[in-house]
Amino acid sequence: xxxxxxxxxxxxxxxxxxxxxxxxxxxxxxxxxxxxxxxxxxxxxxxxxxxxxxxxxxxxxxxxxxxxxxxxxxxxxxxxxxxxxxxxxxxxxxxxxxxxxxxxxxxxxxxxxxxxxxxxxxxxxxxxxxxxxxxxxxxxxxxxxxxxxxxxxxxxxxxxxxxxxxxxxxxxxxxxxxxxxxxxxxxxxxxxxxxxxxxxxxxxxxxxxxxxxxxxxxx
Amino acid sequence: xxxxxxxxxxxxxxxxxxxxxxxxxxxxxxxxxxxxxxxxxxxxxxxxxxxxxxxxxxxxxxxxxxxxxxxxxxxxxxxxxxxxxxxxxxxxxxxxxxxxxxxxxxxxxxxxxxxxxxxxxxxxxxxxxxxxxxxxxxxxxxxxxxxxxxxxxxxxxxxxxxxxxxxxxxxxxxxxxxxxxxxxxxxxxxxxxxxxxxxxxxxxxxxxxxxxxxxxxxxxxxxxxxxxxxxxxxxxxxxxxxxxxxxxxxxxxxxxxxxxxxxxxxxxxxxxxxxxxxxxxxxxxxxxxxxxxxxxxxxxxxxxxxxxxxxxxxxxxxxxxxxxxxxxxxxxxxxxxxxxxxxxxxxxxxxxxxxxxxxxxxxxxxxxxxxxxxxxxxxxxxxxxxxxxxxxxxxxxxxxxxxxxxxxxxxxxxxxxxxxxxxxxxxxxxxxxxxxxxxxxxxxxxxxxxxxxxxxxxxxxxxxxxxxxxxxxxxxxxxxxxxxxxxxxxxxxxxxxxxxxxxxxxxxxxxxxxxxxxxxxxxxxxxxxxxxxxxxxxxxxxxxxxxxxxxxxxxxxxxxxxxxxxxxxxxxxxxxxxxxxxxxxxxxxxxxxxxxxxxxxxxxxxxxxxxxxxxxxxxxxxxx
Numbered sequence: 001x002x003x004x005x006x007x008x009x010x011x012x013x014x015x016x017x018x019x020x021x022x023x024x025x026x027x028x029x030x031x032x033x034x035x036x037x038x039x040x041x042x043x044x045x046x047x048x049x050x051x052x053x054x055x056x057x058x059x060x061x062x063x064x065x066x067x068x069x070x071x072x073x074x075x076x077x078x079x080x081x082x083x084x085x086x087x088x089x090x091x092x093x094x095x096x097x098x099x100x101x102x103x104x105x106x107x108x109x110x111x112x113x114x115x116x117x118x119x120x121x122x123x124x125x126x127x128x129x130x131x132x133x134x135x136x137x138x139x140x141x142x143x144x145x146x147x148x149x150x151x152x153x154x155x156x157x158x159x160x161x162x163x164x165x166x167x168x169x170x171x172x173x174x175x176x177x178x179x180x181x182x183x184x185x186x187x188x189x190x191x192x193x194x195x196x197x198x199x200x201x202x203x204x205x206x207x208x209x210x211x212x213x214x215x216x217x218x219x
Numbered sequence: 220x221x222x223x224x225x226x227x228x229x230x231x232x233x234x235x236x237x238x239x240x241x242x243x244x245x246x247x248x249x250x251x252x253x254x255x256x257x258x259x260x261x262x263x264x265x266x267x268x269x270x271x272x273x274x275x276x277x278x279x280x281x282x283x284x285x286x287x288x289x290x291x292x293x294x295x296x297x298x299x300x301x302x303x304x305x306x307x308x309x310x311x312x313x314x315x316x317x318x319x320x321x322x323x324x325x326x327x328x329x330x331x332x333x334x335x336x337x338x339x340x341x342x343x344x345x346x347x348x349x350x351x352x353x354x355x356x357x358x359x360x361x362x363x364x365x366x367x368x369x370x371x372x373x374x375x376x377x378x379x380x381x382x383x384x385x386x387x388x389x390x391x392x393x394x395x396x397x398x399x400x401x402x403x404x405x406x407x408x409x410x411x412x413x414x415x416x417x418x419x420x421x422x423x424x425x426x427x428x429x430x431x432x433x434x435x436x437x438x439x440x441x442x443x444x445x446x447x448x449x450x451x452x453x454x455x456x457x458x459x460x461x462x463x464x465x466x467x468x469x470x471x472x473x474x475x476x477x478x479x480x481x482x483x484x485x486x487x488x489x490x491x492x493x494x495x496x497x498x499x500x501x502x503x504x505x506x507x508x509x510x511x512x513x514x515x516x517x518x519x520x521x522x523x524x525x526x527x528x529x530x531x532x533x534x535x536x537x538x539x540x541x542x543x544x545x546x547x548x549x550x551x552x553x554x555x556x557x558x559x560x561x562x563x564x565x566x567x568x569x570x571x572x573x574x575x576x577x578x579x580x581x582x583x584x585x586x587x588x589x590x591x592x593x594x595x596x597x598x599x600x601x602x603x604x605x606x607x608x609x610x611x612x613x614x615x616x617x618x619x620x621x622x623x624x625x626x627x628x629x630x631x632x633x634x635x636x637x638x639x640x641x642x643x644x645x646x647x648x649x650x651x652x653x654x655x656x657x658x659x660x661x662x663x664x665x666x667x668x669x670x671x672x673x674x675x676x677x678x679x680x681x682x683x684x685x686x687x688x689x690x691x692x693x694x695x696x697x698x699x700x701x702x703x704x705x706x707x708x709x710x711x712x713x714x715x716x717x718x719x720x721x722x723x724x725x726x727x728x729x730x731x732x733x734x735x736x737x738x739x740x741x742x743x744x745x746x747x748x749x750x751x752x753x754x755x756x757x758x759x760x761x762x763x764x765x766x767x768x769x770x771x772x773x774x775x776x777x778x779x780x781x782x783x784x785x786x787x788x789x790x791x792x793x794x795x796x797x798x799x800x801x802x803x804x805x806x807x808x809x810x811x812x813x814x815x816x817x818x819x820x821x822x823x824x825x826x827x828x829x830x831x832x833x834x835x836x837x838x839x840x841x842x843x
Contacts, residue, residue: 013246014474015244016474016475031522031528032523032524057235057240058234058235089246090474197235
């Protein structure tokens, strides 16, 4: 039995595939790759797979992380050789690592996430900077999501304007908390900035994992 | 009209705001991508329902696979948007597009629509409207795509005759190539559209409604269907493939969850049981079986290409597949260990079916399904589906005892000559079945009874009968609801208004088209969906079109009446159907024709095909 960590990108063809469906997508890719996925016990055995951090529908990512357990001790090269041709459009595997079986579950090690937002509509750079500034200077940002009230401000670790992209579209970076019970959502930030859904393209660019040996220290 | 690049840009704005946007993006594993400019002929295959339902449709899957094997054709897919996306498309003026390329359907050469059942008719019109293609065939010119349709509802093409340029009658595997070839030759010559329609009419199995004139008698019945040009044959004979070609294995895998996520393989086409209510059993003759090895290797290939976790073996009556035990044993041997679930529907009511199901992994989780249809000996003889109550009870006793807690039984009310007594027999039988379950496993035993309502279908021995009225149906359903109220017992029934609509459309003639158009114009769509079906809209549409629904639903036909589908030849002769209908009136059974040929007409119609196929694959007797 080995545990592997797959670092992968979720690209354009899978932008509108939500988190639950992505699990199925990955499960099927592993099956097509003829990789011996381990299954849980019980009446309805589930494949042993853990996503580090769910990615909401409508976003792409260059930095996704999936842990899974294989019943055979295959080499990383063998795993990669089988996996690459079995990938569907929209999933690109960047690298694979072997992880110690004893390490805590990957989802418990997630500390924060980073996203890049690209505005599809024109906005004067001063306007964008000013909106970002009002968010950052606010003490609280009371919001409601799915009937629950919460404060978005403490979940925003940083917000910064980036250089415009090659088509001159405004961009900014956000770093959000992603811990149990304290997860900032990128689409909530957009809404707080008064940016309409569908007018900004979101890409997750990093998932920060804590050091598994000493989980209190961010990496 | 927007082009595909503009459509892509606009989609980014709206997709995040609709439900399940993955329905509208394409980009799935195994979709076929080609160069638009470098491909000669563009075909859009359309299933007139939402993506979740349409994607797994086997007919479209087969045609997609076959057409894309040709270098000169690119077949793409389109489905109907759900209502929220429809509103967004209309508001943004985005025409309906194909998933692969995002090109508007109106840019395609041929639109091929699958019509498996009649409640998709208004969806079909809505689809054409969203594609900005004229709804009426007569209003299309040389710049519009050719609009063709096929599928089970096409065996009576008349209600949709005003909207479809050409119907492909029967099996599509070969005729689709013929249609493309004729289209290409016509396009090359640069002649007007009228010439294309005549050329298509010359293809065996293709029906071009515009080339026929229905002539009516003073009482509204049909006098004849007059061919208007010499190219149009008096009868269009369905196409069949002599042997089933290998099944498609590069199945498209959706990136979102849909209704059916599995490898579906047709193990056999056609049925020899001769149940008299059954449209599929009559129109899909002759029976042709796929060899066991072909099924197994198709499953293996498909699993390799998809990574699906479920397999479905499809046919009208799996127990009749000659080597069913060998097939199930091989399937369980190869695939049970891989966390794969196999479903095997349509099994006979006998204990051997339990043996088969036990070989399949996880089979007990879904319940065991049987379809007795009737519960009294009288009705069983009338519909020609004899299954003794004793045998049914023995079978269910064994099912409950061997690990299943839930049994699903399918019944049908509304058959000719049925009385409340016969319906009472259904209730009694259900109670007896549940009692068997209680005796075997106590209160864990469950029974789900699905009671649908019979609708007389074209091309069956019951095509002459008058159907039950709504009041009669309601009375029968009331009886069942009163009687079948008990713990462990669940009863499902069909809304009689759904039944009435189906009954008009299925035996409708060309005049019904005006009502379909009127209903659509007044908002009818997704008629198969409870939350959308509006019976009043349809009643108003019938009235406005001058149509009396009862003329189609509640009228006993004389044996010599000309039907709106008589010019469509399914290979089974009308005289055979008449004889079978008369036998039903006498309660006379007609056993499985694998054992004894009744000369239904299939063999004489397709004698040439039969001669050229190996004996084992085709279940009609050999011809010299």
